[in-house]
Amino acid sequence: MTINKLLWRRYRKALAVLMAIILGSFVFLTVSQLNSWQQANTYMHSQEFKSSYPEMLKSYETAKQSKHNIAVDKYVERGSNFWLEDGVPHSFSAPNRIRDNSYGQSATFVFVSFVTMLVITLLLADDTAQNFNLFLASSRFSRAKVMLTKIKLLIGLPMLAMLVGEGIYYLITYVTVPAKYYNINQQGLSFVELFTSLTWLGAGLMFLSLTSVLIGKKFGSAIMSSLFFLSIPSLINALTLRSLQYDPDQSAKAPEKVFNWLGNTIPGGCVGLVIAIILAALAIKAFSKLSLERNDKFVMFAKLRWPLWLLIVFYTGFVFYTNGNFGTSSTDMFSGLILLIIWLALIITMYYFIFAPQSWRHPFKSIS
């Protein structure tokens, strides 16, 4: 399709670099982990292990068939504990060797997600700043198709690269680590975790697509999105604290439970997927309805200025109020006062950005 070609031409350099970073990160992770695993697990190559392994496997199978309570770390089912954290000595790793390769894999995913979000934000913001959207709007391609293609290229390709990267990681590990020492266990290759990670990353990227249509200033959308993402833990904290405010014991664990449910379960991942789809549809719809006369303004839809500002006022007010400590002691009152000042500064700053009142600008102009 020609719109694919056009947008590929626009983004290809940045996308190629981004995908190289993603794939390179996973390849680097794979190579370095395999290397360190090989060096660390000398026990697996030892004669002791080789001689005891068949016997231990046999006893494991027997225990398993007789449905006895099996201590997994004493046995091996198809290999070693490549992804396990070996805080306690495992049968097939060197005693007291701490290993948690799945942590490295998660960290890499977080790193490439962050880089992807940064690059996508800048690319989308550049489309506005450089008036590329004006060109697209005047072209023979429908706006819905343009936005859909942007999403496909800018979000689909990096996510595909991540999926390929994960595939490379697990495939090379599978091929390289001797099969009899190898165990794809839940902690290492968690398809649920991978699914939820990708859906929530997708939702985050769709949110960036939507803000790029709503916010016209180059770093405006980046700052707004970052602040929103940073506020999510506080929001969940606020929501769970509100709902469980009469039960202090539960409320302490509630946010963590919610996070775990969203990030580690299939329904939680599905929530992310649904949110991603809704945000994508909103971004496509918004771009179709965007008249570009406010292309360089902070809020590109004039009618959204008041709703956006009010949303910010109530959202930040709710999060600040529920997360803050508004007690009667002097310390609490002081921290509450600080929080109130921060909140007021935030909503006044946002008012300035959103409405850009000329009367407030005048003194600055005079100075200049």
Added chain:
Amino acid sequence: MKLIVNELKKVINHRTIIEDVSFTVNHGEIVGVIGRNGVGKTTLFKAMTGIYLTDNGRVLIDNQDLTEDIALKQELFFVDPLNNFYIHYTPMEIAKMYAITYPKMDVDQFLTEITDHNLPLNQKVKYFSKGMQGLFNVLLALATQAQFVILDEPFDGLDVLVRENVKRLLINAVQSKEISLIISSHNLAELDTLVDRAIILKDTKVVGEYSLENLRETARKIQLVFKDGLPDEIKQAGTLVEARGRVYVMIFENYTRQLDEKIANLAPLLYEELPLSLEDLFRTQLVNENDYILEK
């Protein structure tokens, strides 16, 4: 092919910028859009091309609404010279991108034209001089082979040689390819020798549409001297564009035989017909007396 702009309306920040704007551009025609600064010429072009969503009205090519048959937009070219993404690219890259958007574009021919006009192929357009950018814009517009090419201030910032060059390119394109041009310019002297028809925008609306050929037949610019000053009945019949002592320069849009006789009966001390230009038309239609220093 015919381009029809039908009752276009655009409101920005609760202010109506253009309203009830209707006109037609025929095959192989050059139409000038004239209006004072801020009257909404660029807004009109952006509304026509879909950059701005309109509050009312339609743009049709061959009676097909552009919003319904969006593929027809390949027959319509417009770039805002002040706000253009392509300055961040080289002509080579731009050619490849525009060739996707305008399938009829001849990339090789475009690159040859670029070279022939001594424009660098592998330098980003933002490093071009203003004149080079203006020339580049016109070359790109013509290379797209769009039937309707909209040029917003194409002579702005061009030196006299480049300006002549651009005019020649435009006239050649209209003659050889029978494309239609819609041009806005402050340089009315340039437009005067270029356009077939002038559309005048004032106070959000089209206040006049003139075929220059017909206008020259019906309108007159006359320098008059009367013994006792300019008679009111003459003043009301036309537009006074200049007064120097007892010397008055008037433009009569519809110079009839009766008016000629009336002037003759008032026995002017001097009656001299001056060449009528587009600028004169601009003055009669768009300039208030308050804006113009009549007493020199």
